[in-house]
Amino acid sequence: MSHSITRYEDRFAAPWDALIARSHGGTIMHSRRFLAYHGDRFQDESLCLWSDPGVRLQAALPLARSPSAPDTIVSHPGSTFGGLIEDGIDPEKRATLLSACARHLLDRGFRRMTYKPQPAIFGQQFDESDLRLMIRVASVHRTDLWNFIRLDRAHALSEKRRSSVKAAGRKEITVREAQGEAEWRLFYSMLTENLSARHGVAPVHSIDELLSLRGRLEDGSRLWLAIGPGGEILAGTWCLAYNSSTAHTQYIASTEQGRKLGAVDFLLANLIGRYAEAGFGIFSFGVNTLKDGFSINKGLLKQKLQFGSGVTVHWHFDVDLERLAAIDAGFQ
Numbered sequence: 001m002s003h004s005i006t007r008y009e010d011r012f013a014a015p016w017d018a019l020i021a022r023s024h025g026g027t028i029m030h031s032r033r034f035l036a037y038h039g040d041r042f043q044d045e046s047l048c049l050w051s052d053p054g055v056r057l058q059a060a061l062p063l064a065r066s067p068s069a070p071d072t073i074v075s076h077p078g079s080t081f082g083g084l085i086e087d088g089i090d091p092e093k094r095a096t097l098l099s100a101c102a103r104h105l106l107d108r109g110f111r112r113m114t115y116k117p118q119p120a121i122f123g124q125q126f127d128e129s130d131l132r133l134m135i136r137v138a139s140v141h142r143t144d145l146w147n148f149i150r151l152d153r154a155h156a157l158s159e160k161r162r163s164s165v166k167a168a169g170r171k172e173i174t175v176r177e178a179q180g181e182a183e184w185r186l187f188y189s190m191l192t193e194n195l196s197a198r199h200g201v202a203p204v205h206s207i208d209e210l211l212s213l214r215g216r217l218e219d220g221s222r223l224w225l226a227i228g229p230g231g232e233i234l235a236g237t238w239c240l241a242y243n244s245s246t247a248h249t250q251y252i253a254s255t256e257q258g259r260k261l262g263a264v265d266f267l268l269a270n271l272i273g274r275y276a277e278a279g280f281g282i283f284s285f286g287v288n289t290l291k292d293g294f295s296i297n298k299g300l301l302k303q304k305l306q307f308g309s310g311v312t313v314h315w316h317f318d319v320d321l322e323r324l325a326a327i328d329a330g331f332q
Contacts, residue, residue: 003050003097003100005050005100008045008047008060015048016031017032020060024089024123024124024127025083025086025118025123028243029080029081029082034213035062035079036216037209037213045065046061046064049086049100059087059097060085060086061083061085062079063113073105074113081118082116082118083116084101084117089125091127091331095133095331098133098324099329102321102322102325110321112318112320112321114141114316114318114319115134115138115319119312119313121312122246133324134315140316140317141293141316142292142293142316143289143316144287144316145287145288145289145312145313146288147287147288147311148283148285148309148310148312149285149307150282151283152281155307156308158305161265161269161306161307164265165262165266168226168262168263172228172229173266174226174227175226175227175266175267176224177223177224183223183225184223187223187225187253188203188207190233190236190254193253194254195253210238220240221238223239226264228261232255233255234254234255234257235252236252241280244280245282246280246281247282249283249285250286268307285307288300
């Protein structure tokens with residue numbers, strides 16, 4: 001199998017994003033439009049794998065140096081997930097490409113890789129062949145429980161959620177997209193207050209980063225709001241279109257009045273219907289795992305399950321690059 005590996009350069013942005021768009025597993029989180037917003041926060045070490053050097057990009061591996069370990073590379077520290085993205089599905093080819101990447105990284109002085117492949121359910125076609133390799137060359141670093149709804153399958157709300165949604169509808173709550181920067185800033189203030197009061201943390205993104213991503217990602221980044229009968233903002237959620245089949249709720253926030261009126265339940269139920277009608281196959285609620293990588297926020301998990309969601313696991317692996325470079329993938 002012929003391939004050439006080079007480090008990513010800005011001049012490769014167009015073929016990189018074209019590969020992400022046509023691949024079965026690429027998402028907006030793998031795109032240069034998203035990754036580039038980090039600027040100089042991370043030292044980018046992404047790899048391009050060419051079938052013809054500089055001409056035909058057959059695979060891409062988003063990478064950056066670990067901020068805390070100089071011999072460790074991460075796929076990707078600035079994104080929820082990374083992983084190798086390639087044309088088509090071919091487990092044997094994928095094993096060969098990952099092994100070649102490991103040899104390339106070893107030659108450059110790296111010894112370990114934190115590998116966070118996206119949950120396969122978010123791909124245009126299901127592919128978990130990475131996991132077969134990882135059990136031979138890596139240890140599990142953390143496992144996040146991730147809730148999602150298959151919009152092409154039955155996903156009934158619990159009685160509690162149905163009652164909340166109906167009650168909110170009777171109070172004349174409506175849903176619309178944010179209108180201008182001022183409403184994004186109002187949502188961010190509400191989000192900051194919620195996270196500080198309930199969890200003692202701040203949003204991962206600053207308001208300037210949210211606004212930057214709003215422009216970079218265009219229709220891939222949308223802020224939806226629940227509006228009270230007087231025009232007041234009661235709740236909101238920042239939604240990302242991972243790709244043409246998956247919508248993800250990145251942040252959810254509510255005012256005190258919104259909580260009393262069930263505004264979040266009404267907003268999410270409305271959006272599940274909207275994205276289903278728009279042809280999306282997956283509605284993602286994200287993870288429920290706490291910082292230690294194993295403990296679960298039971299209340300958050302229960303709330304998401306009450307919307308009829310299922311659960312997948314987002315795996316984080318600590319990869320020994322020497323073992324990956326030398327692996328016999330078992331194809332006879």
